[in-house]
Amino acid sequence: MFFNSLSFAIFLPIVFLLYWLVFNKNKTTQNTVLIVASYYFYSCWDWRFLFLLVFSTLLDYFSAIMMENSTSDKKRKLWLWLTIGINLGFLGVFKYYDFFAQSFADLLNGFGFQTNPVLLKLILPVGISFYTFHGLSYVIDIYYKRITAERNFIDYSLFVSYFPLLVAGPIERATHLLPQVKIKRHFNFEKAKEGVYQIIWGLVKKVVIADSCATYANAVFDNYESMNSLSLILGAIYFAFQIYGDFSGYSDIALGTSKLFGIDLLKNFNYPYFSRDIAEFWRRWHISLSSWFRDYLYIPLGGSQGGMWMKVRNTFIIFLVSGFWHGANWTFIIWGLLNAIYFLPLLLQNKNRSNMGEIEMGWNISSVKTILNILGTFALTTVAWIFFRAKSISEAVGYIQKMVTDFHFNPQYLSNERYNFELVLLVLVFVFVEWFNRSKVEPLSGKASWIKITLAIMALLALGVYSDYKEFIYFQF
Template identity: 75%
Template sequence: MFFNSFAFAIFLPIVFILYWFVFNKNKSTQNALLIIASYYFYSCWDWRFLFLLVFSTFLDYYTGIQIEKAKKESIRKFWFWLSISVNLGFLGVFKYYNFFADSFSDLLNGFGLQTSPLLLHVILPVGISFYTFHGLSYVIDIYLKRIKAEYNFVDYSLFVSYFPLLVAGPIERATHLLPQVKIKREFNYEKAKEGIFQFIWGLVKKVVIADTCATYANAIFDNYSSMNSLSLVLGAVYFAFQIYGDFSGYSDMALGMSKLFGIDLLRNFNYPYFSRDIAEFWRRWHISLSSWFRDYLYIPLGGSSGGMAMKIRNTFIIFLVSGFWHGANWTFIVWGFINALYFLPLLLLKKNRSNIEMVSLNWDLKSVNVFFNIVITFAITCFAWIFFRAKSISEAFSYIKRMFIDLRFSSQYLENERYNYELLLLIFTFIIVEWNFKNQVEPISGKLSWLKLALCLIAIITLGTFSDYKEFIYFQF
């Protein structure tokens, strides 16, 4: 069930009505309804993997209590490592087993030892990376005595399986979400209105921007060998806006619908394509994942407390692991490595914390420099996205090679669509809108909010693609 599907358009209002008008007596009944709705929502993908979600929930709930109750450090460590091992074990088997088996087989074949690896022919359980990280952060925080264990199984289950964030985040923390699910929520009209605005803007990003860009990006990447330099550059740009509109659109819809239930989720995107350097980009892109790796991997490795060699080592580890988290393919690892290389000069020059506040431009020479920094940051980000999008490293290099060899800069006709000038105009309009409202969570709220909402709905109806709606990119991670 997709957020942009007709089935979800029926599902969400039903849950909303039941939540506020039938199950509104206390927080327990509200939470129970949301759990039932979440399990139904998840089972719509593949009910067979529902047991994995339930097992993971029970495992971390039980081990969290045992860690807190244990008197001896050895017992605490036993339960802690049991939870970590089982969680990462499930993730490793379902997501990475075939990758490692194929890679090891290729290595042996390179030495002349012919092997046929035993592969698992199972689909990846949707959302496994996200709800596994929810549980891991919870158990780690209990082990480090940052939080107390949750003894109410219903409340904890909702923390893990809450359907707005279940399949593609944001990656929540127990310190932020659990306190909200432990209290009864009262309906707040203003928050609900904010939620509707944010949900609709997320829908615009998905069905108007991302899905339209996907049509062109797919056509170019799938036929890159016959494309000229201009088309290949545009293909990278289209994919950049596809993945941004797709993932940030999902996050906006998740945050927006959650406000309808009186619950606030962590912000996951903060206009990343207006970043002035790659460090700022990663503070604004997939914020919940970046902060997760910072708190649970980078800092435990020593963070920035050691010498420069340690900082460089930890930075590369973070980016490589982040790339690998995205998928079991060498393309993602190379993508992470490229971003680490981008980050390295800022780290060496101690400028990785230079741009903290949101960018602004004035009519002066300094703003010209800022503008070019934004353009350069976007350009190198698009270059790295080529590896993220390509099916293999060799395909990525072939795409890049042709981009610099076939130096023809003429518009090409794509068989499945018209000339793409209209899409460039749409993207430009989208950039202008986001720039003018970059100090807000989304552009619709504020002055003339209902007029802007009406314009968004018109854009969705006239430009959206619901007949062949596309799933969200991050569902595969």
Template identity: 70%
Template sequence: MFFNSVAFSLFLPIVFFLYWFVFNKNKSTQNGLLIIASYYFYSCWDWRFLFLLVFSTFLDYFTGIQIEKSKSNNRRKFWFWLSVSVNLGFLGVFKYYDFFATSFAEMLGYFGFKVSPILLNVILPVGISFYTFHGLSYVIDIYLKRIKAEYNFVDYSLFVSYFPLLVAGPIERATHLLPQVKIKREFNLEKAKEGFLQIIWGLFKKVVIADNCAVYANNIFDHYTSMDSFSLVMGSVYFAFQIYGDFSGYSDIALGVSKLFGIDLLKNFNYPYFSRDIAEFWRRWHISLSSWFRDYVYIPLGGSKGSKIMQIRNVFIIFLLSGFWHGANWTYIIWGAINAFYFLPLLLRKTNRNNIEQKSIAFNFSSLKMICSILFTFGLTCIAWIFFRSESINMAIEYIKRITLFTFSLDSLKEQLSYIIIIILPYFILLEWNNRRKECPLFDRYSGIKAIITLIFILLFGQFDIQSKFIYFQF
């Protein structure tokens, strides 16, 4: 069941009505309903993998309690590593086994050994990367004595399986979500209005921005060998807007839906394409994943402390892990490595924390410099996205080579700049730029007018003729 589907448009009002008007007596009945709704939501994709979600929930719930109860360090370590190894084991088997088996066979082939690897060829369970990281953060925090174990199984189950974030995040923390789960929620009209507006904006990002840009991006990447340089550049730009509109659109819908139930989720995107350097970009892009790797990998490894060699090592570890987290393909790993190389000069010059605060535009040299920095950072990001989008490293390299030929034709200009793109992208960019200090561009005194205009754009330009999946469902 997708957020942009007819099924979800029927599912959400039913759950909303039951939640506030039937199961509203206490938090236990509210949580019980949300768990049932979440399991149904997940089973609509493939009920056979529901057992993985349930098993992961039982595992981390039980091991969390055992870690807290254990009186010796050895027993605490046993239960901790049991949870970590089983969670990562499931993730490894379903998501990475075929990749490692194929890569190993190819490596042996270079030395003259022919090997036919045994492949599982199983469907990747949707959301496994997200709910695995939910559980891991919970167990790690208990092990490090940052939080207490949760003894109420219903509350913990909802933390793991809460349907707005179940299949594509944001990756929640127990410190943030569990306290909200453990109390009865009262209906708040203002929060519900905010949720509705954020759903509209997320839907606009998905069906108007992402899905329209996808038509052009897919055509260019699928036929890149016959495209001129201008078209290839536009292909990388279209994909940049496609993946941003698609993923941040999902996050906006998730946050909006959750607000309808009186629960706040972590903000996952903060207008990343207005970043002035790569460090700022990664503070604004997929925030829940970036902060997860920062808190549970980067800082424990020493972070930006220690020798320069250690700092460089730590940067490459987290960026390569981030790339590998996205999928079992060398293109994702190279994408992570490219971003690590982008980040290194900032780290070595100690300027990676320079662009923390937002600045306003004025007619002066400083603003011109800032705009150039934003455009330069966006350009670097688009180059990296080529590897993320390509089916192989060779395809990405060939794609970039063809860009450097600097070919151009008026026909390609007409093909790649349709009236739809010329209308929707400026509206999208302008609205986000003017409201970049807000959680959602529709949150202000003109929200009604903006919402109406945005809905008109959705009706006029939304891609409803096909069931378009969200990109991050595959991760």
């Protein structure tokens, strides 16, 4: 069930009415209806994988209690590593086994040893990377005694399976979400209205921006060998906006949907393409994952407490693991490596936390420098996205090589695309709307909100009719 589907448009109001009008007696009934809705929501993808979700929930729930009840550090550590091992084991089998088996076979073949690896070719359970990380953060927090183990199984089950965040995040923390599910929620009209605004803006990002850009980006990447420099540059830019509109649009819909039920989720995007350096970009992009790796991998490895060598080592580990988290393909590893290389000069000069404040603009030289930094950061990010989008490293290298050597800048492919030059205008309008609303959660609230809502709905109706793409990119992770 997609957020941008008719089935979800029917599902959400039904759950909303049941939640507030029928099962609103206490927090247990509220949580129960959300759990049932979440399991139904997940089963719409493939009901057979419900057992994985239930097993992961039971494993982490009982492991946390056993850790808390253990009288020795040795037993607590045993339960921690047992839980981590089983969780990552399931993730490894479904997501990475074929990749490692095929890569090892290719390595042996390169040395003249002919092998035929046994591949499982398993279907990747949707959302497995996300709900696995939900559970891991919980048991790790229990181990370090940051929180106490949750004894109410209904409350904990909702923390893991809550449908707005179940299949593509944000990656929640028990410290943030569990306190909210442990109390009865009361309907708040203003919060619900904010949720509706955020849902509509998320749909605009997905249907109007991401799906429109996908039409062009997919055509260029699939035929890059016959494209000239202008088409290849535009193709890369359009993919950058496709993945941003797609993923941040999903996050906006998730956060907005959750507000309808009186629950706040972690902010996942903060206008990342207005970042002034790559460090700021990663503080603004997929915030819940970046902060997860910081808190549960980077800091335990020593963080920034050691010398420069430790900082560099830990930074590269974080980015490489982040790349590998996204998918079982060497292209994601290179994507992570590129971002680590981008980050390195800032780290070496101790400037990785230089741009922490909000962007201030005026008619001065400093503002010109800010704009150039934003454009430069976007260019670097867009080049890295080429590896993220390409099917293989050779395809990504070939794409970039042709992009910087085929110096023909005629509108080769735009002339026969559905949206022609209007697509360029559409993206520019989107950038300006976000720029002038970058201090807001979403641009539709505030003055003249009903006019903005009307225009947004008109755009959804006008372009949604022609949308060829339903699935969100991050469902594959």
